[in-house]
Amino acid sequence: MLARFFRIGLVFAVLYFVNVTPSHAIPAFARKYQFSCSTCHAPFPRLKPFGEEFAARGFRLEDPSQEPTRAFYDVGDPWLQLPREFPLALRLDGYASLVDSKGQPRSTDVEWPWSVKLLTGGQISKNISYYAYGILEKGETIKLEDTWVQFSSVFGAPVDLMVGQFQVSDPLFKRELRLSRNDYAILKLRVGHSPTNLTYDRGLVLTWHAPAEIEVIGQIVNGNGIEPADERFDDNRFKSASLRLARTFGPLRVGVFGYRGKSGPDQGPNDTVTYLGPDLVADLGEKWQLSLCYLRRTDDDPFLVGRQGASLATKGGFLELHFFPQGQDGRWAFTLLANRVTSDLPNVEVKNLSLTANYLLARNFRLVAEFLRDQTADQNVLSLGLVTAF
Numbered sequence: 001m002l003a004r005f006f007r008i009g010l011v012f013a014v015l016y017f018v019n020v021t022p023s024h025a026i027p028a029f030a031r032k033y034q035f036s037c038s039t040c041h042a043p044f045p046r047l048k049p050f051g052e053e054f055a056a057r058g059f060r061l062e063d064p065s066q067e068p069t070r071a072f073y074d075v076g077d078p079w080l081q082l083p084r085e086f087p088l089a090l091r092l093d094g095y096a097s098l099v100d101s102k103g104q105p106r107s108t109d110v111e112w113p114w115s116v117k118l119l120t121g122g123q124i125s126k127n128i129s130y131y132a133y134g135i136l137e138k139g140e141t142i143k144l145e146d147t148w149v150q151f152s153s154v155f156g157a158p159v160d161l162m163v164g165q166f167q168v169s170d171p172l173f174k175r176e177l178r179l180s181r182n183d184y185a186i187l188k189l190r191v192g193h194s195p196t197n198l199t200y201d202r203g204l205v206l207t208w209h210a211p212a213e214i215e216v217i218g219q220i221v222n223g224n225g226i227e228p229a230d231e232r233f234d235d236n237r238f239k240s241a242s243l244r245l246a247r248t249f250g251p252l253r254v255g256v257f258g259y260r261g262k263s264g265p266d267q268g269p270n271d272t273v274t275y276l277g278p279d280l281v282a283d284l285g286e287k288w289q290l291s292l293c294y295l296r297r298t299d300d301d302p303f304l305v306g307r308q309g310a311s312l313a314t315k316g317g318f319l320e321l322h323f324f325p326q327g328q329d330g331r332w333a334f335t336l337l338a339n340r341v342t343s344d345l346p347n348v349e350v351k352n353l354s355l356t357a358n359y360l361l362a363r364n365f366r367l368v369a370e371f372l373r374d375q376t377a378d379q380n381v382l383s384l385g386l387v388t389a390f
Helices: 002-016 028-033 049-056
Strands: 089-101 107-125 128-137 143-151 159-167 200-210 214-221 240-249 252-263 271-284 288-299 312-323 332-343 350-362 365-374 379-389
Touching: 028 107
Parallel strands: none
Antiparallel strands: 089 107, 089 379, 107 128, 128 143, 143 159, 159 200, 200 214, 214 240, 240 252, 252 271, 271 288, 288 312, 312 332, 332 350, 350 365, 365 379
């Protein structure tokens, strides 16, 4: 089995030396505007500031006169913005892994496809846009994740409203845009039997683009994730609310995030969940970027058994360091990601460290090699993979 793994590694090594012509099958927004992927991404899916601003405007350029008229039919109806081509894109992720766990035989696994995503998004009208994707992950049937409609500049004010399904953590760090296979543990961790974490949920987001480089984002969500609906999408009468404040000081972004809500059945015990903590992103020149996040979560009844007494705390965060040896538009990108989470509850702990190397064969084709040291599970994982979107 080990020989099989090294044969897979040899394939990737050969691909490294192949001179690949950049693909013309580029994602939907690049096709529409005839931009390179590097206009918004560095490397994909990580966003540059231009890409973040483009997405925040509902997939529009800052200057409306630069919007390509060729992208829409002239149907003689000012109330209808009909695209000539339906915006559609595909992303494929796949890996081969070698796992070395203490006390267990070494194992290899070909994890292809790890995920397949079918994405669409764009403008519906001057101030309305949408985004949606379906995902097949680890052999599951297709399901919807990010699916929302955005209303920009509501009533002409610097306020955007988004309704639908999204990740609660997006105002802090967008998990979908990370370059490592290793994840941001504190954002996805669930505690006890409570369904609440900071990944996918349903609700609404209100963003105020305040002056002086200040951003204020409020959310109201169901608080129970995105499990399939029965009679109701929300399985209880509660709602959860969050508030995100951030300010930019040149190359430094400083923010704070707070969340509070309840989860549990309509009748019976429920768990009050709170999150609070700061975060920071520092652009250290063209070649380095440092991100830090710390959150303290408390649950008063995480197992929904009618517990009394002081709330139980789960706290931790992550450090992420990007290095772009040839600049952010170069072929190479390296990421160091360290997670640390501790809790008052037993067996709720995360401690891992990963180093990820990314190499672009084309703007939309990325090879990935990652070494993960998971101290909690006492195991090492070496992954080789590829990510492409077109």
